[in-house]
Amino acid sequence: MEKDIYILGIESSCDETAAAVVKNGREVLSNIISSQIVIHRKFGGVVPEIASRKHIENIMPVIDEALSEAKVTLDQIDAIAVTYGPGLVGALLVGLSAAKSLAWATDKPLIGVNHLEGHVFANFLADAELEPPFLALVVSGGHTALLKVTSYNSFELMGQTRDDAAGEAFDKIARVMGLPYPGGPEIERLAIGGNPNALVFPVAKLDAPYEFSFSGVKSAVINYLHKEEQGKREVNRSDVAASFQQAIINALCKETVAALKETGYKKVVLAGGVSANKTLQTELAKAAKKVGAELVHPTAILCTDNAVMIACRGYFMYKAGVRSPLDLNAVPSLKLG
Ligand code: KG4
Numbered sequence: 001m002e003k004d005i006y007i008l009g010i011e012s013s014c015d016e017t018a019a020a021v022v023k024n025g026r027e028v029l030s031n032i033i034s035s036q037i038v039i040h041r042k043f044g045g046v047v048p049e050i051a052s053r054k055h056i057e058n059i060m061p062v063i064d065e066a067l068s069e070a071k072v073t074l075d076q077i078d079a080i081a082v083t084y085g086p087g088l089v090g091a092l093l094v095g096l097s098a099a100k101s102l103a104w105a106t107d108k109p110l111i112g113v114n115h116l117e118g119h120v121f122a123n124f125l126a127d128a129e130l131e132p133p134f135l136a137l138v139v140s141g142g143h144t145a146l147l148k149v150t151s152y153n154s155f156e157l158m159g160q161t162r163d164d165a166a167g168e169a170f171d172k173i174a175r176v177m178g179l180p181y182p183g184g185p186e187i188e189r190l191a192i193g194g195n196p197n198a199l200v201f202p203v204a205k206l207d208a209p210y211e212f213s214f215s216g217v218k219s220a221v222i223n224y225l226h227k228e229e230q231g232k233r234e235v236n237r238s239d240v241a242a243s244f245q246q247a248i249i250n251a252l253c254k255e256t257v258a259a260l261k262e263t264g265y266k267k268v269v270l271a272g273g274v275s276a277n278k279t280l281q282t283e284l285a286k287a288a289k290k291v292g293a294e295l296v297h298p299t300a301i302l303c304t305d306n307a308v309m310i311a312c313r314g315y316f317m318y319k320a321g322v323r324s325p326l327d328l329n330a331v332p333s334l335k336l337g
């Protein structure tokens with residue numbers, strides 16, 4: 001019988017300080033997340049300097065808690081996996097420094113993980129039978145991309161957004177509508193009971209396949225709100241939220257279906273914070289089914305930032321013999337694929 005592999009995952013790329021222990025890549029032993037959302041909400045978005053300071057306060061207690069909840073000592077850990085990009089540089093450096101210090105002090109391997117690949121790998125915890133090749137739709141606060149996962153360690157970018165990320169569009173529209181940060185869940189809540197066909201907010205049509213552009217739909221919503229305000233007309237906020245959300249989802253579904261047809265893949269996974277959106281989950285599952293494919297999405301807690309996904313990604317890199325040097329640096333604009 002093969003020896004069990006325990007990976008400690010560490011994540012601090014944005015406003016969540018997180019640590020987790022995962023056994024054999026698919027069994028979650030602990031998942032600790034210390035969220036700073038309430039702190040940043042006062043400012044309408046993440047303040048990088050405050051995020052770094054909070055990470056410094058939280059990182060060691062969060063790691064301690066992850067180990068103790070997993071009932072695993074540092075000695076029993078086989079490798080330390082940590083996000084080294086993309087993200088806010090000051091925030092990334094806190095988790096990275098902690099991981100490097102622990103790796104050095106315990107003489108354990110360090111594995112630098114791409115945060116976006118981590119989001120994709122959260123799906124291995126949701127579907128025990130998931131195996132490459134499959135398609136991934138990455139929809140987070142900073143990225144919107146279609147990715148071919150051709151093996152556990154190779155990825156091919158099919159296309160991405162030319163301007164705003166899907167999550168960024170949700171956050172900006174939420175802010176214009178006076179809703180708190182982060183805007184995605186607020187728009188989703190407001191959209192319940194709204195009519196998604198009440199208003200037409202056109203999404204730019206691009207000549208390149210598998211690419212997205214959300215700045216046009218964002219401006220269309222903002223212009224509509226201004227016009228109605230100037231005309232002193234009452235706006236149905238639920239209809240605006242539902243119609244905006246629908247426009248984003250339509251664009252995501254259309255390109256994903258085209259990519260499924262092109263690749264012939266039978267599974268597509270959702271990855272990144274926007275994957276928490278229930279309407280997106282339902283509509284993408286329906287659209288994928290029409291072309292004979294199945295949608296997989298992470299459980300709610302693993303849709304947004306966490307360290308389980310980093311440990312899971314780290315496990316497959318560990319198995320492939322990937323090790324990072326102790327002078328690994330943060331790469332704020334680390335690319336996908
Ligand atoms: O992956 P994530 O937690 O952080 C990044 O790596 O960016 O994604 C955060 C983004 C935010 O833009 C947030 O508004 C969006 O994900 N988001 C949602 C929902 N939950 C989070 N967007 C739409 N619907 C949701 N339910």
Ligand code: ZN
Pocket residue numbers: 115119140141272273304305
């Ligand atoms: Zn993320």
